[in-house]
Amino acid sequence: MEVVSNIALISINETLVVQVISFLIFLFIAKKFIFTPLQDSMGERDSQIKGAQNDIAQVKQEMDAMAAELAKHEADAKSKALSLKNELEDEGKKEALDIVNAARKDIEGLRAEAAAHVDDQIAQARQFFQAESEALSISIMESMLGRKVS
Incomplete structure (x- = not known):
């Protein structure tokens, strides 16, 4: 081996060719086993x-x-x-009106019965008071006249 006296950053020799070939082999392997499957999975993900x-x-x-x-x-x-609510309200109003009318008829019937009963009681009271007033008037006349009136 020969000692090189000048110090250069890059020297072109056989190692550079080996490094370039190694790098190209690495790129080929990386493309085949890393980048292509990665691009395929990215494409599948995008389609999904x-x-x-x-x-x-x-x-x-x-x-x-x-x-x-x-x-x-x-x-x-x-x-x-x-519409069902309106129908039910109408039916309810009709039933309420029927109930009120029936109650009015019942009240009129009860009022008529009460009036007949009152009239009967008044007639009985009149007969009673007429008989009493006649007896009282006869008694007053007898006491005023001092004798019996027939």
Whole structure:
């Protein structure tokens, strides 16, 4: 071996050629076993992400359609409930009116019975007081006249 007296940063000799060949072999192996599988997996990941985004968009459209359908069903249910409520209110008012009319008829019947009973009591009281007043007037006349009146 020969001792080189000048100090150079790069010297072109047979080691440089071996290093370049080793570097090229390393690049070939790295490309074959590292970069190509990595690029393939990145491509698969990108396609999976795009597929997931498409699925998300489709599900969002389905969800919006279901929300619109749900809102339609809700509006239909509200309108049916409102009409049913109005029908029930009308039926309730009719039944209440029927009950009030029946109560009025019962009250009129009871009032007529009470009036008949009062009239009967008044007639009995008149007969009683007429008989009493006649007896009292005869008694007063007898005491005033001092004799019996027939």
